[in-house]
Structure formats: C-alpha cells, structure tokens
Amino acid sequence: MTETLIPFAEAIERYEPVIGLETHVELGTRTKMFCGCVTTFGAEPNSQTCPVCLGLPGSLPVVNRTAIEYTIRIGLALNCTIAEWCRFARKNYFYPDMPKNFQISQYDEPLCTDGYLDVEVNGKTVRVGIERVHLEEDTGKSLHVGGATGRIHGAEYSLVDYNRAGIPLVEIVTRPVTGTGEDAPVAARLYVTELRDLLRSLGVSDVRMEEGSLRCDVNTSLAPPGAPWGTRTETKNVNSLRSVERAVEFEIERQAAVLDAGGRVIQETRHLHEDTGTTTSGRSKEEAQDYRYFPEPDLVPVAPPRDWVEQIRASLPEAPAKVRARLRAEWNVSALEMDAIVNAGALDLVVQTVAAGASPADARKWWLGELSRRAHDTGTELTALPITPAQVARIAELVAAGTLNDRLARDVFDAVLAGEGDPDAIVEARGLAVVSDEGALTAAVDEAIAANPEVAAKIRDGKIAAAGVLVGAVMKATRGKADAARVRELILERLT
Numbered sequence: 001m002t003e004t005l006i007p008f009a010e011a012i013e014r015y016e017p018v019i020g021l022e023t024h025v026e027l028g029t030r031t032k033m034f035c036g037c038v039t040t041f042g043a044e045p046n047s048q049t050c051p052v053c054l055g056l057p058g059s060l061p062v063v064n065r066t067a068i069e070y071t072i073r074i075g076l077a078l079n080c081t082i083a084e085w086c087r088f089a090r091k092n093y094f095y096p097d098m099p100k101n102f103q104i105s106q107y108d109e110p111l112c113t114d115g116y117l118d119v120e121v122n123g124k125t126v127r128v129g130i131e132r133v134h135l136e137e138d139t140g141k142s143l144h145v146g147g148a149t150g151r152i153h154g155a156e157y158s159l160v161d162y163n164r165a166g167i168p169l170v171e172i173v174t175r176p177v178t179g180t181g182e183d184a185p186v187a188a189r190l191y192v193t194e195l196r197d198l199l200r201s202l203g204v205s206d207v208r209m210e211e212g213s214l215r216c217d218v219n220t221s222l223a224p225p226g227a228p229w230g231t232r233t234e235t236k237n238v239n240s241l242r243s244v245e246r247a248v249e250f251e252i253e254r255q256a257a258v259l260d261a262g263g264r265v266i267q268e269t270r271h272l273h274e275d276t277g278t279t280t281s282g283r284s285k286e287e288a289q290d291y292r293y294f295p296e297p298d299l300v301p302v303a304p305p306r307d308w309v310e311q312i313r314a315s316l317p318e319a320p321a322k323v324r325a326r327l328r329a330e331w332n333v334s335a336l337e338m339d340a341i342v343n344a345g346a347l348d349l350v351v352q353t354v355a356a357g358a359s360p361a362d363a364r365k366w367w368l369g370e371l372s373r374r375a376h377d378t379g380t381e382l383t384a385l386p387i388t389p390a391q392v393a394r395i396a397e398l399v400a401a402g403t404l405n406d407r408l409a410r411d412v413f414d415a416v417l418a419g420e421g422d423p424d425a426i427v428e429a430r431g432l433a434v435v436s437d438e439g440a441l442t443a444a445v446d447e448a449i450a451a452n453p454e455v456a457a458k459i460r461d462g463k464i465a466a467a468g469v470l471v472g473a474v475m476k477a478t479r480g481k482a483d484a485a486r487v488r489e490l491i492l493e494r495l496t
C-alpha cells in the first residue's frame with residue numbers, strides 16, 4: 001500500500017513536529033551481562049552460550065561489574081544523576097530469540113536519570129533532555145532463510161543464534177524534543193551523531209550502526225502550532241544516521257497527510273525500508289502493563305558506592321564537543337569548516353595527520369579533497385582507504401618543501417592507494433619529483449618561448465596574462481614535473 005504524503009515544506013507550515021529517540025547501545029564488555037560468555041561479533045552461531053544466557057532451569061545470573069561501570073560513564077557524560085540504589089526488573093514477553101521468556105531490564109528504577117546532551121543544529125544549540133539511561137540484556141537473533149527479503153514473510157524456515165543473547169545493552173531515552181520545526185529530521189540525525197561520538201570517546205562501545213551495536217527507535221508526532229502534542233509513532237531499529245533523518249522526514253510527510261484528511265494517527269511501531277526511505281505499519285504499541293514488570297528476584301540491588309562514581313567521573317575524557325571547540329581554535333577554522341571535517345568522518349584522521357607533522361590546512365585539504373573523492377568513487381569510508389595519516393603528512397611535507405607539486409602529489413596518492421609503498425619510495429621509483437634544476441627549467445622555458453614567438457611578443461607588449469600559455473607549454477614538456485610558479489617567474493624575467 002502506498003501512503004499519501006504531503007510535501008515536507010508544506011507539512012511544516014501547518015504542523016509542529018515533536019521527536020524523541022530511544023537508542024540501544026551494545027556495550028563493548030569482554031563478557032555478557034549476566035554470565036561469563038564472550039561477546040565477539042561474527043562468531044560461529046551458538047558458540048558463545050552457556051546455561052545462564054540460554055535460560056536453562058536452575059542457572060542464576062551474576063551482574064557484570066564492567067557493564068555497570070560503563071553505564072555510569074555514559075550517565076555521567078550525559079549529565080545524569082546516578083542512582084544510589086536501583087534494581088533490575090523482569091520484562092515478560094515471548095519472542096523466539098529470547099530463551100528465558102523474559103528479559104532482564106530496568107523499569108521504574110533506572111541507573112541514570114535526568115540528564116542532557118547539547119547538539120549543534122544549523123548554528124543553534126539544541127539541548128536534548130535525557131530522561132533515563134538503563135541497562136538490560138540483548139536478545140538473540142532470528143535468521144529467516146529462503147525468503148527474498150530476509151524477513152519472516154516468504155521464508156522457508158527460521159534459525160536462532162543466541163550468541164547475542166545476554167550482551168549488555170544500554171538504552172538511552174530522550175525527553176520529547178520540541179521547537180525544532182523544519183530542522184527536526186536533521187536534529188534527530190545530529191543527536192544520534194553526537195551521541196555516537198560521545199560513546200566512542202568513552203570507550204564503552206564500538207558504536208557500529210551497520211553491525212547493530214548502536215540502533216535507534218525514532219518517535220515522531222505532529223500537531224498544529226499551540227495544540228497539545230499529537231499521537232506518536234515509533235520507527236524501530238533504524239541503523240544508519242541518514243535513515244534516522246529520513247525516518248523523521250517520512251513520518252512528518254505521512255502524518256501530515258493523515259491529519260489533513262481529518263484522520264487520526266495510530267500509535268504503533270513502524271518499520272523503515274532502507275532502500276526507499278519509507279516506513280510501513282508494524283504492530284500496535286504495547287502498554288507497559290502488558291509486560292508485567294516485577295523486580296528481578298535472582299539479582300541483588302545495585303548500589304554503586306559514591307566514591308566509585310566520583311572516580312569514574314574524574315576519569316571521563318574530554319567530550320567530543322569540547323574537543324572540537326579546542327581544535328577549532330588551534331586550527332583556526334570556522335564552525336562550518338569544522339562541520340565539514342566532522343561530516344566527512346575525517347576528524348580523527350586530520351588530528352593524526354597534524355600530529356604526524358602536517359599543517360592543519362594541508363591535512364584538511366587532502367582528506368576533504370582528493371582523498372574524500374577517492375573514498376566516494378570507490379564507495380568506501382575515508383578510514384578504510386589504504387593510506388595512513390603519516391603517509392598523508394609526508395606527502396604534504398614533500399609539497400611544502402617543493403619536491404612535489406599538487407599534480408605530482410596526486411600521482412603519489414594514487415600509488416600509495418595502489419599499495420606501491422611509502423611516498424618517498426614512490427617518488428624515487430617513479431621519478432616523480434619536481435624538476436627544480438634551474439638549468440633544465442631554463443632550457444624548457446627558452447624552448448617554449450622559441451616555439452611560441454607570437455605569444456612571446458604579446459607578453460613583451462605587456463599582456464602578462466598570455467604567460468599562462470607558455471607555463472602550460474613548459475608543464476607539458478616536463479610532464480607536469482615543473483614548479484609552475486618558478487616557471488612563470490623565469491618567463492617574465494626573460495620577456496619583461
């Protein structure tokens with residue numbers, strides 16, 4: 001069924017969006033939440049299981065101290081209050097990938113509450129309230145075999161892999177975010193981006209959205225300006241930054257059409273289709289009471305000592321937003337330029353290239369220009385290009401020293417990316433260095449003047465701009481290896 005949509009700009013003229021995000025993060029602990037099974041991604045199915053995470057009768061859970069510590073780190077970094085005493089709760093529901101028939105989670109006593117994360121959206125700071133950060137265990141994974149889509153519909157049979165069952169999972173729930181208007185989709189994406197960078201800096205998760213270690217449920221509702229908030233829908237398990245933005249955008253366009261037609265938005269979960277950026281109806285949303293939560297009887301309460309919490313607080317790294325502000329000052333770049341670096345996924349690479357000796361301007365120029373283009377052309381991430389920050393710094397150094405010009409530098413980049421070795425070895429092996437021998441340059445310049453008498457005459461008459469033709473001729477004769485600025489100087493010395 002195709003949904004009726006209202007163009008985004010029109011929808012935003014008539015309705016105010018309210019968004020909310022629930023983000024699940026798999027913690028990078030070595031072992032699972034309540035047992036000693038290891039958590040390596042991609043292992044042989046069901047090879048990382050034991051009686052506890054398989055929910056066998058008589059097995060008892062034990063809390064993973066590192067998972068508690070990581071959750072407190074997250075809570076503190078998000079400016080939350082850390083509970084002095086809290087309990088786990090049993091969330092009862094059946095799902096084939098959940099062997100115990102219940103999930104150990106937290107309900108009315110989360111470990112961290114009432115914080116915030118500031119997000120820069122188009123030059124404005126949006127303070128996103130954090131309602132809670134709680135700890136739970138992940139479920140296993142169902143694999144539907146034989147269908148075209150990998151979904152259960154059309155599948156011949158399904159298999160279950162319990163390796164993921166019991167991996168510590170933190171859920172970070174925002175308060176409703178209001179007042180972002182047409183920026184709502186972007187604000188949602190930037191919040192998840194900022195959160196991802198923060199979590200990465202804390203070292204608590206590898207935050208790989210494509211592997212599912214960070215995934216989002218995106219809530220969206222619409223109401224006419226000034227009216228009470230509308231009914232929200234929840235788009236589940238969105239697993240890329242771009243999709244977070246598209247999910248909000250699509251729901252605004254869809255819900256506006258429903259409201260325009262005098263209809264009612266149904267409270268439900270929805271699935272995002274990554275290929276089209278559209279969502280379709282999932283199931284109507286359960287109420288909390290459907291889960292029959294009760295305090296987990298097999299676990300003692302968690303009461304983190306205050307001095308431990310303060311120790312964790314003292315060990316927090318500088319927040320990414322502060323790092324960016326410091327680097328902006330050090331590198332003397334504008335907010336817009338810094339955004340470009342961050343959006344290209346180049347921040348760490350530029351930092352490392354500067355640390356390896358390049359100037360910030362050179363590091364930015366190569367990573368955002370030439371190398372971004374290569375990454376784009378080959379459909380890879382910048383970080384996946386087979387070139388190191390040290391190699392980029394060395395090429396920049398060779399350009400600064402006049403050994404290479406930009407054109408030759410691009411040839412060296414090509415060769416490094418093709419696996420031909422380090423820049424110096426490539427310059428040597430391919431004879432790529434700039435011709436800086438004055439004798440050779442002067443000879444090439446004289447040849448060019450002799451071959452182009454009419455152009456030379458124009459320059460003698462004061463038409464300096466014509467020098468470009470001669471510079472081009474020299475560059476061609478030297479196969480791009482001359483220093484163009486020096487060639488120009490030599491030409492003008494001779495003709496003016």
Ligand SMILES: [Zn+2]
Pocket residue numbers: 032035036037048049050051052053054166
């Ligand atoms: Zn286990």
